[in-house]
Amino acid sequence: MRALSIAATGMEAQQLNVEVISNNIANLSTTGFKRSRAEFQDLIYQNLRSVGSASSDTGNTVPSGLQVGLGVKPAATYRINEQGNLSITNNPLDLAINGNGFFQVTLPDGSIAYTRDGSFQLNQTGQLVTADGYLISPNVTVPATVTAITVNASGQVLGTIAGQTSQTTLGQLQLANFINPTGLNAIGNNYLQETTASGSPTTGSPQATGFGSVVQGSLETSNVDIVTEITNLISAQRAYEMNSKVINTADQMLSTANQMKT
Amino acid sequence: MQAASLVLLSQQHALQRAMDVVANNIANSNTTGFKRTGVEFDTMTMNPQAGQSLNFVVDRATYRDTAPGPIQPTGNTLDFAIKGAGYFEVMGADNKVRYTRNGAFQLNNQGQLTNLSGLPVLSDGGAPITLPDTTTEINISNDGFVTARIDHGTSLAEVGKIAVVKIDNQQAMQAEGADLYTTNETPTPIDNSSGVVQGALEHSNVQSVTEMTDMIKIYRSYEQATNLISQENSRLNDAITKLSKTTV
Numbered sequence: 001m002r003a004l005s006i007a008a009t010g011m012e013a014q015q016l017n018v019e020v021i022s023n024n025i026a027n028l029s030t031t032g033f034k035r036s037r038a039e040f041q042d043l044i045y046q047n048l049r050s051v052g053s054a055s056s057d058t059g060n061t062v063p064s065g066l067q068v069g070l071g072v073k074p075a076a077t078y079r080i081n082e083q084g085n086l087s088i089t090n091n092p093l094d095l096a097i098n099g100n101g102f103f104q105v106t107l108p109d110g111s112i113a114y115t116r117d118g119s120f121q122l123n124q125t126g127q128l129v130t131a132d133g134y135l136i137s138p139n140v141t142v143p144a145t146v147t148a149i150t151v152n153a154s155g156q157v158l159g160t161i162a163g164q165t166s167q168t169t170l171g172q173l174q175l176a177n178f179i180n181p182t183g184l185n186a187i188g189n190n191y192l193q194e195t196t197a198s199g200s201p202t203t204g205s206p207q208a209t210g211f212g213s214v215v216q217g218s219l220e221t222s223n224v225d226i227v228t229e230i231t232n233l234i235s236a237q238r239a240y241e242m243n244s245k246v247i248n249t250a251d252q253m254l255s256t257a258n259q260m261k262t
Numbered sequence: 263m264q265a266a267s268l269v270l271l272s273q274q275h276a277l278q279r280a281m282d283v284v285a286n287n288i289a290n291s292n293t294t295g296f297k298r299t300g301v302e303f304d305t306m307t308m309n310p311q312a313g314q315s316l317n318f319v320v321d322r323a324t325y326r327d328t329a330p331g332p333i334q335p336t337g338n339t340l341d342f343a344i345k346g347a348g349y350f351e352v353m354g355a356d357n358k359v360r361y362t363r364n365g366a367f368q369l370n371n372q373g374q375l376t377n378l379s380g381l382p383v384l385s386d387g388g389a390p391i392t393l394p395d396t397t398t399e400i401n402i403s404n405d406g407f408v409t410a411r412i413d414h415g416t417s418l419a420e421v422g423k424i425a426v427v428k429i430d431n432q433q434a435m436q437a438e439g440a441d442l443y444t445t446n447e448t449p450t451p452i453d454n455s456s457g458v459v460q461g462a463l464e465h466s467n468v469q470s471v472t473e474m475t476d477m478i479k480i481y482r483s484y485e486q487a488t489n490l491i492s493q494e495n496s497r498l499n500d501a502i503t504k505l506s507k508t509t510v
Contacts, residue, residue, distance in 0.1 A: 001278050003285035010289030017292065037336070039366050039378050040293040042286075044439040048279075049323070067324050067437060068279065069286035072293055075378040075440065078368065080338045100398060179395050180369040199371035202395065210396040225337075239291045242470055246285045249481045253281065256488045257274075260495075 002068065003250035009071030010243035013040050016074050017236040024224045025233075032116030032190055033222035034079045035229075041075040081181050084116075084223040086215055092149045093120045093128070096220040099212020101175030104137040104203070105130055105191060112137060113191035114176055114184060114201070116220055128157075128171075132189060140171030153213040155206035175211050176201035265316050266494045270487045272318040276303055277484045279321050284477050287468045295363035295441050296466035298327045298473075328432050331467035333459055339400050340367045340375070343464040346456030348426040349449070351388075352381040352442070359384065361429065361449070363464055364441035369393060375408075375424075379440055385422040386451070393421055404457040428452045 020038040027033040049066035086096045095118030097103070102114035113134075120136065123129045128140045142149060146159035146168075155173035178184060183197030194201060206214045280301045290296040304322035309315050333343045342365030344350070349361035360381065367383055370376045375383040375391040382390035391408055393400065399411035401418060406426050409418040427449035429435060435443040 002282040003278075006282060006285035006289050010285070010291075013289070014292070037338075040290070041364070041378070041440040042290050042293055042296055042437070045437045047436075050436075065323060066279075066321065067299070068282050069290070069299065069437065069439075071286060072289040073440075076366075076368075078378075080336070082337055082339075177395075179373045179393075180371055182368055183371065197371055199373075210398060235292065238470065239288075242288050242291065242474065245474065246288050246477065249477050250281060250285065253278070253481060253484050256485050260488055260492055 001250055001254060002070065003246055006069075006071040007243045007246035007250065009043060009073065010246070011240055013038075013072045013074055014236050014240035014243065016077075018233065018240070020077050021229050021233045021236060025226070025229050027222055028224045028226060030117075030190065030222050031119055031219045032084065033224065034081055034084075034116070035222065035224045036077050036079050038077045039075045040072050043070045043073050045069050078182050079184075079186070080223065082223045084220040086218040087221050088218050090217045091119075092151070092217060093122070094118060094217055094219050095120060095151060095173075096215045096218040097175065097206070097212045098215050100181075101177050101204075101206065101211045102181075102192065102201075104174065104176050104201075106135045106137045106139075107191070108134065111193070112176075113187065113193055114178075115190045115192065117190040118214075119219055136173070138171070138174055140173065142170055146170070151214055151216040153207055153215070155214050172205060173214060174203050175206055176203045177210055178202075264498075265310070267491050269316055269318055270491045270494070272306075272320065273487045274484060276301075276319045276321040277480050277487070281477070281480050281484075283324060284473055284480065287473050288470070288477075290466055291468040291470060291473075293364075293441070293466050294366055294463045295331070296468065297329075297331075297363075298466070298468045299324045300327055325433055326435075326437070327467060329467050331465045333462045334465050335462045337461055338366075339461060340369070341365060341461055341463045342367060342402065342424070343459045343462040344426060344456060345459050346452070347428055348452040348456045349429060349443070350377075351384040351425040351427060351449075352377050353384055353390070354381060354442070358444065359388075360438065360442040360444060361427070361435065362441045362443065365458075366463055373397075377441075379442075384425050386425045387422075388425070389422075391422040391424060394419075402458055402460045404459075406458045424458065426452050426456065426458060428456070 017038045020036050024035045045067045105113045107113050120128050126142045128136045140157045145161050147162050148160040150158045157170045158167040159170045160167050179199040184192035185195045187193050204211050283299050283301050287298045302323045304320050305317040306320045307315055307317050352360050354360045367375050373393045385391050393410050396412050397410040401409045406424040408421045410421050411418050429449050435445045
């Protein structure tokens with residue numbers, strides 16, 4: 001009886017679904033987090049009688065064959081890169097991207113990671129770093145004499161130095177863009193890495209063609225919608241339950257067959 | 263003499279297969295664009311003796327219930343649902359066109375619109391749909407025209423038209439798995455009654471209550487058949503015991 005293994009694929013699929021949903025809910029207040037969705041596809045089919053096969057010598061054909069599907073498989077879990085809301089923090093080093101693009105971060109191994117989380121800080125030498133202390137690429141150094149930092153929409157970092165009337169340009173932030181941002185590989189800590197599926201990055205200043213603008217004093221919230229997630233969770237749980245009922249019933253059928261008196 | 267048991271056995275066989283079909287429907291209750299399968303039972307009549315006819319059960323066919331599933335908004339710009347009849351076309355790895363109702367699409371590293379298995383989605387001209395790198399917004403009209411806003415520009419550039427086609431004999435389509443179907447029929451363009459909805463997906467058309475009640479019915483029939491076989495067996499046993507006594 002195939003029903004047992006078919007229902008098992010269904011339970012496994014719903015388990016993955018619940019895992020994806022729970023990760024979304026867990027990251028509800030993670031800055032710059034993009035929600036994922038699990039997508040499923042039907043598994044292969046067994047043709048017990050093919051559609052259109054001849055049912056008689058005179059050329060009659062079977063209008064609908066006998067096909068039994070063998071269950072379900074997870075097709076993909078993919079990130080939905082919808083813009084999150086901007087929440088105002090008034091911290092001058094909190095930067096949000098409004099539109100397309102990622103900040104570039106130099107990882108300790110020298111490779112570049114990409115993030116939408118712009119909650120930056122300064123390290124002991126005045127360099128702009130992420131919460132993990134990794135340098136922003138290209139980096140901006142803020143001298144100790146600077147009393148106020150302004151980042152404008154096009155990513156220019158300006159500093160007010162004590163005793164000077166005009167602001168000094170400290171650096172220029174650069175964003176990276178991908179043709180298929182969904183193809184980026186998430187490595188945790190809000191970092192994403194380039195893959196062949198994402199394509200290679202094109203870099204540019206904020207507000208340049210194809211890039212979003214930088215908003216100072218704000219952070220991008222996660223794009224998780226709690227009501228949707230809970231609804232999905234309920235439907236996943238019900239589906240899981242139904243699949244377990246199928247296993248139960250199939251088991252009972254086999255047990256009835258076993259108990260037949262001889 | 264064992265005809266009764268054999269008829270019941272044919273029923274059990276058919277019920278097991280029906281159970282497999284229900285299990286597959288339930289397993290795919292959250293599969294985008296999935297269409298539930300139904301089972302058609304039939305009788306096979308045999309006349310072992312004149313005046314006697316036995317009706318065996320055969321599971322003649324499975325059919326696809328092509329009723330539309332509910333359309334659920336997802337908020338993802340690359341999710342498309344077909345309202346009404348129709349199928350999207352994707353190009354398989356063997357250069358043969360596959361049909362699907364699952365419109366959860368993505369972009370590949372060349373900017374082509376693909377399905378989740380990475381197969382390119384075809385335009386009405388049969389070519390893949392490629393979006394320029396600098397696309398900042400993607401829109402699709404009700405009849406499938408894809409337009410892209412380039413570099414936050416004020417105007418929308420037309421990129422292509424997603425092929426949405428109608429297939430007359432949907433039962434003759436072969437399910438391949440991964441939400442893909444093949445057919446020998448030449449598809450025709452959809453009429454005005456169908457359209458494409460952006461930011462939504464078609465949910466599977468499996469009705470959990472129907473499947474659950476079907477499952478209960480299958481189980482009870484199976485149980486009944488098993489009991490009848492048991493009873494038939496003890497009847498034969500009795501007959502043999504009694505008959506053998508009289509002859510001694």
